[in-house]
Amino acid sequence: MRFRGLFATLGLLGTLLGGASCLGEIDDYAQQPIATHVTDWRDEVIYQLLVDRFADGDTGNDVRVDRTALGRYQGGDWLGVIQQLDYIQRLGVTTLWISPIVRNVDTDAGFDAYHGYWASDLTALNPHFGDLAMLRRLVRECHARGIKVIVDIVTNHMGQMFFYDINNNGRPDEFLGGSGDVSGFQNPGGARSPISRVTEYDPDYNLRGPVQAFTSLGPAGDAPVIFLNMPEIFRVPPRSDILPSQAILARPEGYHRRGRITTYDNVSSQPGEQTLLGDFPGGLKDVNTEDPRVRLAMVEAYWRWVELTDIDGFRIDTLKHVEHGFWQYFGSQIRQRATRAGKQRFFMFGEAFDGDDRLVGSYTNPNEMDSVFYFPQKYRVFDNIFQCGTATPGTSRPSTPSGSATSRRRRSPRASACRPPRRWSTSWTTMTCRASSME
Numbered sequence: 001m002r003f004r005g006l007f008a009t010l011g012l013l014g015t016l017l018g019g020a021s022c023l024g025e026i027d028d029y030a031q032q033p034i035a036t037h038v039t040d041w042r043d044e045v046i047y048q049l050l051v052d053r054f055a056d057g058d059t060g061n062d063v064r065v066d067r068t069a070l071g072r073y074q075g076g077d078w079l080g081v082i083q084q085l086d087y088i089q090r091l092g093v094t095t096l097w098i099s100p101i102v103r104n105v106d107t108d109a110g111f112d113a114y115h116g117y118w119a120s121d122l123t124a125l126n127p128h129f130g131d132l133a134m135l136r137r138l139v140r141e142c143h144a145r146g147i148k149v150i151v152d153i154v155t156n157h158m159g160q161m162f163f164y165d166i167n168n169n170g171r172p173d174e175f176l177g178g179s180g181d182v183s184g185f186q187n188p189g190g191a192r193s194p195i196s197r198v199t200e201y202d203p204d205y206n207l208r209g210p211v212q213a214f215t216s217l218g219p220a221g222d223a224p225v226i227f228l229n230m231p232e233i234f235r236v237p238p239r240s241d242i243l244p245s246q247a248i249l250a251r252p253e254g255y256h257r258r259g260r261i262t263t264y265d266n267v268s269s270q271p272g273e274q275t276l277l278g279d280f281p282g283g284l285k286d287v288n289t290e291d292p293r294v295r296l297a298m299v300e301a302y303w304r305w306v307e308l309t310d311i312d313g314f315r316i317d318t319l320k321h322v323e324h325g326f327w328q329y330f331g332s333q334i335r336q337r338a339t340r341a342g343k344q345r346f347f348m349f350g351e352a353f354d355g356d357d358r359l360v361g362s363y364t365n366p367n368e369m370d371s372v373f374y375f376p377q378k379y380r381v382f383d384n385i386f387q388c389g390t391a392t393p394g395t396s397r398p399s400t401p402s403g404s405a406t407s408r409r410r411r412s413p414r415a416s417a418c419r420p421p422r423r424w425s426t427s428w429t430t431m432t433c434r435a436s437s438m439e
C-alpha cells in the first residue's frame with residue numbers, strides 16, 4: 001500500500017496540565033468486540049504524541065515525576081490524552097499514534113523510560129500511563145469521534161534486562177580494566193579492536209559469537225547472562241503466567257548476546273551483521289528474532305493488545321535491525337489474526353532509519369510492512385535544502401559555465417560544509433548514538 005496520507009507529527013507539546021483528576025468517573029470499560037474503523041489509510045491524518053509529554057490527567061500515577069529534569073518522567077498519561085481529545089480533533093487529526101504502552105525498565109543509568117522503548121514485560125501495561133480500563137476508554141472515545149488509534153511497538157530489543165558476567169563474579173561490573181593488547185579482556189575483533197575497558201551492561205560487539213567471559217588465563221567461553229531482579233523498577237525477567245510464550249524472553253537463548261553495535265554499515269542495501277544482531281546502544285538487549293519461539297512470543301504479546309483494546313494499527317520500531325524473515329512472519333500472523341477477528345485493514349508501518357531508498361523500500365515487500373517512513377526524502381529535502389541550502393541530486397540544475405552565479409554558489413564555503421555525507425546512514429547513525437544516551 002502506498003502511503004500518501006499527511007503525517008502530522010506534531011507531538012511533544014509538553015502540555016502538562018497538572019491538577020487532580022476524578023478517577024471515580026471511569027466506567028467499567030470492559031472488553032468490546034473488535035471491529036474495522038478505517039476505510040482507507042491513505043486518507044488519514046496521523047498525529048504522534050509521546051504520552052508522558054502530552055498531558056497529565058491523573059496525578060495519582062505521577063511516581064518518579066521530576067519536572068526539573070527532562071530525562072525523567074513528566075507525568076503525562078492516557079487520561080490526559082482523553083481530556084484533550086477536543087483539541088486533537090480540532091486539529092483535524094483522524095488517527096492518533098501513541099508511544100509504547102507496555103511495562104518498561106522504569107529507570108536506567110540516571111534516565112527514565114518515559115519514552116517507552118525499554119520494554120521489560122510485553123504482557124503488562126506501563127502504570128505511569130494508566131491501566132487497561134483507561135487504555136480501553138481512550139480507544140473507545142477516539143473511535144466515537146472517528147479517530148483511529150495506533151500503538152508504537154518494539155520487537156527488536158528489550159530494555160536493560162541482564163548483564164554479561166564477563167569476569168564470572170556473579171555481579172554486574174561497570175568497569176573492567178584490561179591490558180588493551182591483542183589478547184584483549186574481551187575479544188570483539190581480536191587484534192583489530194583491542195579492549196582496555198568494558199562494561200558488563202553494554203560491552204562492544206563480538207564479531208566471533210556471543211560475548212566472551214575472561215579469566216587471567218584468557219577467554220573462558222560464553223559469558224554467563226544474568227538477568228537482574230529489581231522489581232521496584234520493573235527490572236525483572238518477563239513473566240509468562242499470562243502468555244506462556246513469553247518464557248523465551250526470560251532465557252539467554254531468547255537473545256543474540258553479541259554485545260553493542262559499533263558500526264551500522266549496510267551491504268548491498270541490506271543491514272550488516274552488527275545492525276541485525278547487536279544490542280542497541282544503551283544496553284538494549286537484542287532479541288533472537290530468528291528463533292520460532294521468539295517470533296511467536298512477539299506475535300502473541302502484541303496481538304493480545306489488539307484483542308483487548310481494539311487498536312487499529314502498529315507503528316513498529318527499528319525495522320532494519322530485524323531480519324526480513326521475522327517481518328514476513330509477524331506481518332502475516334498479525335494480518336491473519338486480525339482478519340479472523342473481523343478487523344480489516346489493520347495497519348502496520350515502521351521505521352527503517354536510513355537514507356538508502358532500496359533498503360527502506362525492502363520492508364514493504366509482500367507480507368511485511370504496509371508502509372515505512374520515507375527517511376531518504378528527509379535527507380534530500382530537509383537536510384539538503386532547508387538545513388544546508390543546497391540542491392538535492394534530483395533537483396540540481398543543469399551544469400552552467402564556470403564563473404556563473406550558480407557555480408559560485410555551489411562552491412560557497414557554507415554549501416561545502418553542509419555537503420551531505422556519502423554514507424547518509426552512517427551520518428544519521430552518529431546522531432542516533434548521541435541521542436541514545438538520552439533515552
Ligand SMILES: [Ca+2]
Nearest residue numbers: 058059075077
Ligand atoms: Ca499522571
Ligand SMILES: [Ca+2]
Nearest residue numbers: 165169171173
Ligand atoms: Ca561481573
Ligand SMILES: [Ca+2]
Nearest residue numbers: 276277286321
Ligand atoms: Ca536485532
